Amino acid sequence: MSEKDQRVKVALVSCGSEFAGVQPQLDSAAEQVNAQLIYPEMDISSLDTIEMEFGLQVASADLKLMMARAKAVVEGTAHVDGVFVTSCFRCAEAAIVRNEVRRYIHQNSEIPVISYSFTERTTAATLLTRMEALTTIARRRHLLAREKQSGITVGLDSGSTTTKAAVMRDNKLIGEGWVPTVNVIESARKAYDIALEQSGIKEEDVQAIGTTGYGRFLLGEHFNAQLVQEEITVNSKGAVYLADTQKGPATVIDIGGMDNKAISVEDGIPGMFTMGGICAGASGRFLDMTAKRLGVEITELGKLAVKGMHDKVEMNSYCIVFGIQSLVNSLAQGSAAQDVAAAACHSVVEQIFEQQLQEVEVKEPLILVGGSSLIEGVPKALGDLLKIDVVVPPHSQLIGAIGAALLASGYVEE
Amino acid sequence: MTKVFIYPTNSLILSDLIERFGHTPLAMMEGVHDKITTIGIDSPPLNITPEDPKYGLKYAAVEVPAGVRGRMSIVGPLIDKAEAAIIVDDAAISFGCMGCARTNELTKFLTRDKDIPVLELVYPYSDAEGKDFVYKIGEFLNSLPKEEQS
Secondary structure: OOHHHOOEEEEEEEOOHHHOOOHHHHHHHHHHOOEEEEOOOOOOOHHHHHHHHHOOOOOOHHHHHHHHHHHHHHOOOOOOOEEEEEEEOOOHHHHHHHHHHHHHHHHHOOOOEEEEEEOOOOOHHHHHHHHHHHHHHHHOHHHHOOOOOOOEEEEEEEOOOEEEEEEEEOOEEEEEEEEEOOOHHHHHHHHHHHHHHHHOOOHHHOOEEEEEEOOHHHHHHHOOOOEEOOHHHHHHHHHHHHOOOOOOEEEEEEEOOOOEEEEEEEOOEEEEEEEOOOOHHHOHHHHHHHHHHHOOOHHHHHHHHHHOOHHHOOOOOOOHHHHHHHHHHHHHOOOOHHHHHHHHHHHHHHHHHHHOOOOOOOOOOEEEEOHHHHOOHHHHHHHHHHOOOEEOOOOHHHHHHHHHHHHHHHHOOO | OOEEEEEOOOOHHHHHHHHHOOOEEEOHHHHHHHHHHOOOOOOOOOOOOOOHHHHHHHOOOOOOOHHHHHHHHHHHHHHHHOOEEEEEEOOOHHHOOOOOHHHHHHHHHHHHHOOOOEEEEEOOOOHHHHHHHHHHHHHHHHHOOOOOOO
């Protein structure tokens, strides 16, 4: 039986997703990754005592049910491979319980757990990456244990803004390509060709291909890839590989063109992770727009930001539209370009801190990856905010492609 | 025969008592039954579809969580139909359970706010309280019109 044929049991710990109109989407996302959502069995009498046992008193009976089900998972009454903790977006009481339940499962078991707050508009596509990462951690631990790349492999990362390609041979990066994403397949082809040319390798000599990013399924089919994998698994693996911290804890932050990921990693295997943000204001897109408005290349924005003082400019890019308004207003009031650049970097980092790092336990080393990590102002702002050193490994912008090439080498021997 | 809304909305005991006294209970079970027996495009029929939280906007604003509005899409129409109501506060989970505290607050408010007879009781925890509880419910139900209301 192949890995994909193994049905993974995922415990659905929610306070009534079936009442919010989102249940068909949850079922659909689970089905696509060959997972089965189950409701952990627990003793009804435990609902009378769970609040005191858990130490959290709540008004909603379904939240007591969430806590009791989490306890059943931790104590092994319910046998599951992963846990999906979910509640309604905008419910404060549920958000408190969801966070504590996730922490409780993470601290008291080895079972991978993720959490998500939904609206009735949540689609299966939004849930898919999370569900795929959860099932991969449960299903492919041996693949994630790989620490060295071997043979000749290629990684293709089809991101929302840029497409990256990496050619690796015997644990070394020998070719790289980085092009803006226009057409998913054409852009990948272009990046792949650039990387092949740089490496001096012929396409027919490539032994395995791994694809990741938004366009991973399309690329996987087109290039006949051995590995098609979401970016949470691939990027966390790639980050600890590049930063040479494959053993022990690490925290990976990936600021992408459209969204961000904060991943808590242990021995190269992702544990808790969050995927945001609410708005593109917390992503590389905002920095790109800032650079354009300041009339500098995106590659120059970081150098400019390092010279500036962020607190001289009031900027909150919680919403990209409001963020741009702040940008325009500050420039109109005569703010210096370097201060605006610093404020933009600080604003993006502040949102990652407020929205995502509250849910992920930050353990050093903190590895920053993705295209935005090359904008010097970003790691500086993150380090200043968290008061720790931020590691930006070499080739951090190629993280997905390198991670995919590394993991794909697991198929060379096969 | 009076249509009597109950809280907790899925209490089998309350529902049974109302029927025994010759009235029609308006309970969650009825709302769910209607949903899963109404012919639609969902197969198998789903309790709550992504459209339902939008129907719930009649009872709660858009910033109220989807789970509350989804529940209200079933409970709200029952309150709309109600000609009388019985609310039991602080009930044991086995008596009938409403999962979401915010939905409970809104359900009780909308019921009290309606111009209909409402009996509000605290759940009994002793035999004596239990007898008094059933007696008060009986008295209330006997006071309601037995004829069909328009």
